[in-house]
Amino acid sequence: MRLPRRQRLRAVLSEELRQLTTIQASDRAWPMPLAAALSSGLPLLAGAALGRIGDGLVASLGGLVFLYLPATSLARRMVALLACAFGMLACYTLGAASGLWPPAIIPALVAITILVTMTCRIYALGPPGSLFFVMAAAIGACSPVTAAELPRMVGLFGFGGLLGCAVGFCYSVFTLRGRAPASQPPLPAFDFDYVVLDAVVIGAAVGLSLLAAQLLALPKPYWVPVSCLAVIQGVSLRAIWNKQLQRVLGTGAGVALAWGLLSLPLGGWSVAAMVMLLTFLIEMLVVRHYALATALITPLTILLAEAATLGQAAPGALVQARFVDTLLGCAIGLAGGWCLHNPRCRAVAGAWLRRLAPAGAQER
Template sequence: MNKSPAWAKLLDSLFEVRQTERLWHIPLLASLCAGIPLAAGLYFGQLRYGILASTAALVILYLPASTVAHRMITMLACSFGILVCFTTGIIFSFNEIVSSIVFGVLSFAIQWVANYFRMKPPGSFFFIMIAAIASCNPFDAATIPAKVGIVGMGTMLACVLAFTYSLYIVRRIPAGTEVIQIKRKPYHNTVESAIMGVFMGLSLVIAHLLKWQNPYWVPISCLAVLQGVSLHHVWQRSLHRILGTFVGLGITWLILHLPITPLFICISIFVLQFMVEMLIVRHYGLAVVFITPLTIFLAEAGSAMTTDPNVLIPARMLEIAVGSVIGAFAGWFIHHEQLRERAARHLRKTRVMIMKK
């Protein structure tokens, strides 16, 4: 029997909805982590800080299905990682080139650690995402402590909700101890992480050189595509992201023509977050349709009520398309077995030569 061509598989993936055993509890937890800080920010008239805390609180998505002790250790470790990524990114945001270089190095380190400990999805995604957002923040040394504190509060909320939920769920569904798996190919991990770091930094540099208003859209789109586990999966995600974004931007364009209020944005983010987490494990392209308005509301909460949708939407489409294309090229390098093997061999030889001296 002849195998289907690659393009046919890509087209088939547009209509394939996967089955999943994921409980609806996690989407609800993610929505609460996004909604509670937003409600607090709306109440105190600090919606932007509320959105920053909401983004940090998505660390809840790293909650494993294990014992209460292991769940909380994982949450605390990931929360610390989120704080380190955000703090590093915002400290070096004073210069576009320096920020891009540091972001590339930070992406390398994050990816290396995620691969070394074989972190399950979303893996390195949210750590690199929050580093990208921080790297593109307008530099103001006086506000850095407050912003870092807000991020810490967001992760604290996630830990409290995770602990409360864990006490409930382990009584209902007993979980075994999850053993941490360590990757045993350090050279291959280094090569893959280095490629990730180079393309993350490069995508941010390109966005800065093009003088785009929100340059972090490019590396985040690049990163989303690179979450694929194989080259075919990377190209599939790239296609899904571009098509899903196109549909999602059309929906966002319609929404932005409605009377927009801060309360409307908060409710929309809560609902959209739930929809995304319900769909992301079933169909990536369909999830992207909801991810698009969600991310725009999160990133453009202040300006969404005043910006002309006819200007905002084309700008986001271009940035996401460029990031997806860069991610597809990066995926080719990461999943090129001969290239990775050759680079790992050179690293091994270099280390041996250094040890002999």
């Protein structure tokens, strides 16, 4: 028997409230968040010491590779981490190179998103999946880098990636003492729709989100495609909607926190310390409650984006721009997620892609 509309609405709201107020259990201990904080914070500390906080920011982005450390044997961990570091470096380089000719930015970001998503799914790369690869490309593409500065910026990003690998090695040696590593799961069977179709739809949504940001003339529009990708990566339409809701609510709370932090007299050392503290807290919370983690991700990303130019713009304008970026990215991510999980859309797009695919590409 079908429930009345009012009861169905009440049931939906009750479920959403339950999702928002549930704290998930987690066995993540403090050493992992601490290592993540060191991986992204040490370059900023070096930049503060040398009076080059902007260079430290680029290197700290490369240090995010630590978050891809798998829970396997030491040898497999380092191979996987070095491969991810090289992949992130390639994404940043291609993104920054496309920024030298603005018409190439959107096609480059779409291609990077598709290729990285396909690779992550073929090799069953766990969370955060393709997120930081695409974020590195988007930040590189939207940064004011000249051709003469490009080699130095790529070198800084690569240095941060190597530092993240070094932190990952030390962390693994510490945590694997007296503990058997997790076994390496077999790679999943190749599925054309899961690997190719999903990647193309996700890439199209990311490209559309960046196009919308450019048409609206948003300052520093890289956060729009990052927000879009973070939402559309949900495993189901329900998961996408729930993640969007938590991200928007968390960003709203994070905007207030960011405004308060940016109102403080922050310098290079204080920014580095704040980034490390926020990274530690985010990694402790993200597996427990996504909205609470997002409330901290907002001030973290603003600090990272504005570390080199703090004090040159009003805090209110910065946090307002970030909230608008998040809303736009989440809206396009939700629309892309509907297309991604709609059977009719999948059938039409899948048939079209299969006609374009070369012979044998639909099988491993």
